[in-house]
Amino acid sequence: MVLFSSSNVLLLLGFFAVSSLFLLTKAWKIGSRPVDIPPGPPTIPIFGNLHQMPIDKPHLQLQKWAQEYGPVYSIILGTTTMIVLSSDEAVKDLLDKRSGNYSDRPDMYIGQTIASGGLRLVVMRYGKFWRMIHKTIHNILNIRAAVNYVPYQDLENKIMLQGIIDEPDAFLDHIRRYTFSLSTQIIFGYRAPSTQDPNLQQLFWSFERWGKLAGSASAQIADLFPILQSIPAALSPPVRTARWLHEKEKFLYVRLWMRAKKGVSDGTGHPCFCNDLFRAQETEGFDDAQAGYISGSLLEAGSDTTAAILYGFILAMIIHPDVQNKVKAEVDKVVGPERLPTIEDYENLPYVRCCIKEAMRWMPTVILGVPHAAVNEDTYKGWRIPAGATVINNVWSIHMDPKRSPDPRTYKPERFASDTRSLYESATGEASQRDNYVFGAGRRLCQGIHIAERSLALGVSRLMWSFDISPATDPQTGEPAKYDGDDLVGGITVEPRHYKCNFKIRSIQKDKIIRRAVEKDAADFLDSRTGQWRKTPDGMAFSTWVPEEVKF
Template sequence: MAVLIQVLPVVVAVAIVIRLLLSGRRPKNLPPGPPTLPIIGNLHLMPKRDAHLQFEKWAREYGPVYSLILGTKTLIVLSSDKAVKDLLDKKSNMYSHRQEMYIGQTLCSGNLRILMMGYDARWRMCRKLVHSLLNISAAKSYVPYQMLENKQMLYEMITQPERCMYNIRRYTNSLTTTMVFGWRSTTYDDPKMMQLFEGFSEFAELNQTGLAALVDFFPWMRWLPDFLLPVRAKAKELHRREKALYLGHWLRAKEETKAGTIMRCFSEDLVAIQKTEGFSDDQASYITGTLLEAGSDTTSSTLYAFVQAMLLYPEVQKKAQAIIDEVVGPNRMPTMEDERDLQYIRAIVKESLRWMPTTIMGAVPHAVTQDDWYNGYLIPKDAGVVNNVWAINMDPARHPDPRRFDPDRYKDDLQSLADAAANPDASKRDQFTFGAGRRICPGIHVAERSLFLGVSRMLWAFDITPVLDAQGKPILPDPDRLTQGFVCQPEEFQVKITPRSEARRQMVIEEWLAAEKEWLDPVTKQWRVCPLGPAKKRKE
């Protein structure tokens, strides 16, 4: 017995060493991938920025389905339309889970963020509620909100053209706050709006790189003391600020709903559903906060990419303006009723989503709930599964000369964005920016309308041209310089936005002033009259 007691620690130590040495290796039956090192696997190869370029390079080298070993985690990367269709769409019951994300979900989000929830009953309930706000029939009803916010954006392009990106962000954020909470973001300088964009950017960067990622790849690190794991304190502080913002929005909407003063919006219905479903105010705040994040950031990033494309491809702008002038004419602005006659504008929207995909790496990886086999390779249970959006959108077999902005790729594609995503023929899907399977972005219908109105009306009203340097040469942005994080966009660039004529300038001003007078309170600039009708009567 004494000998056994002496030998046992040695045996345990040897077992731990063997386990560590085996960790980081790629099992033979997994899809191919770059060579690994013991313990860390491929962690040493992960880029600190512009990861999408390396993931695309690996796809060309190792094929449309490859694997990365990241410490104790396995990541399967899908880089073809067929692989995404076969797995994330057709097997969505198995491929809709999430890996555990200690920093992102547990610490940064208090296990409340829908984006990172596992595929369980709570996620399905939240998803069902979100679908009720964003399905196609609901999306059509919000067009009056979109029209007013669009008119203010155009007006601000005249009064403050140097703030192009901020005008666009206010447009998408204000639309989202109206749809979700019933109130408008009247100016970009609203501190709560700025906190939203800055906070989500901090959240994305915190969870994508550095020590935060290592804690997920090596779960034992979460037991380190705080002074060795400073990211823990940063994550908790970010959650404290974010939760305060989201909870404040939700409780305000809840009180206005009870008082009968709220505008028609998602929170109005969520108050009633909360009584039957029994979820907490904290959870309600993150259901609505998730919608606020998604609706504010992704659409604005795509519109900003569109503006950059017009600088770099002026021939596309001229062609689009000629078509708009022929169909719509100079005496009114485009509306949603013009969409079917403006296929080239629809194509510009699709090409903007393909050319500069905001969810460049598919946002957060899916996870598989059981072992699966694909093309002779094992996809093991709990592996993360990446929808490699950039590589698919830039696949020259799908889109020849993929870094060229060419809306004519879609001249015969009459599908809506949602119909294209659901097309059983993977090669007929337009782009992959909205994700796939049961995790596809539920805001796709609203986004398509916001993008069409934004693109068509900016082209109707304005010329988008480069700023000139001291020598009179155009200052053109680099389309490959992107912000980092889950949601990216072009780095901020200079642009000159000028009305195409004095008559169009006057029409933009007059339409905004008329809408402002008809719908908004003259002091607060909040909705005075709801174009969707009065709030529903609630019984306590």
């Protein structure tokens, strides 16, 4: 019995040939740049510009392309179109003025779906749940509420100073305890008395690994070629690592959340963000894993960025001793030798403000921003921006634009001498006058910016009042160690590669003032057995969440 005639066989062969050619042609177009989107480097089929993206220091390549192709350009990475914004004007026009269309995040299969269970707030997709949490956070981090956290900041900062006096080689540990303990107090209602607090150590350990994993080449490739996401976990080491890391983080965050939740339920807890989150959970019905990651995401943001900025500032003081001398002279003149600087002194310390602004410009901790995504197709200056395109706020290139900041790799606080605005006022003001882009843009602007500025003001002014900071001695040469301000490590967030330096208290009198201040505050406010606050300072803006529909 003959099933196919010769003519039918030829017809089938022709069909398969045409189909194969169609599929091959379609696949060959992957990686090509449409003619109507912003320009960019030449592409190759399938990969686009992927082969040109370096694994190490990608911010330098994006800066080079910005210089070649302009402030708005595109790179094609497999199936993904990435629009790179490398000017303050472009960021203002799109991410701020058209924030309704650019408040989404791109899918991050490894970093968000697997390593975060889809729950990490900073890379969460835009939607009703994100808007509800955004409003809840705003209630406790807005500019009016931020003033009330100064007692926490004041005490934790004093304890940081004493820690550096006693353990100068562990200065980074004491900086991290400062920012972490402040964050845990606001979010969970407890403080971290020691640099050896296991929650503190796990937070920085896991967040560092998440940042590297989420920014790794394997994670990027899984997003650029979604078909790779179907590979079984047994055959995908990055997926296995991401799942393992998620379990570690989830254990920490949910445990801290459940501890705070129990305190709300039985009346033993302290006022904190989790009180509001508990009320939101009762109304909205999200589970404890979601609540844990929401509160844990805030802990990451509050602990890591501020610590990294202070770490970068200290490095700048070592590399530029002339600046260190100048800022110490200002603090000495305004404050004097007999008391610590307070937050009330900040308005009279303009050079301290300049140093903070320049520290974030000179060494931005979020070096390429956190990616945005276009919800709908858009046009800008005659170019089409496709729906779903990833949009990058190219922080490094903006900060290092010599037209915006002459001699950009030199730490020069004087460039902000006429800028008296707060970090928030700058972030929401005129684009050409914005001081930095570390805190994001549009609806995704970090809501902790007010608290961060106060923590940095106390950190910078008191470190300069307290210490002379100098290079460590190179053990091989006996000469002062050399430092590289361009040597940054990390993934989505970065900080200087770990370094050593010398901290020397500026006088015996200052040593005594710091120790007496810590002793007095501890006696007045802290439980001698647990090291926790006995009574929350008056005026804390907690438990303000109201379940209502918020329109953006």
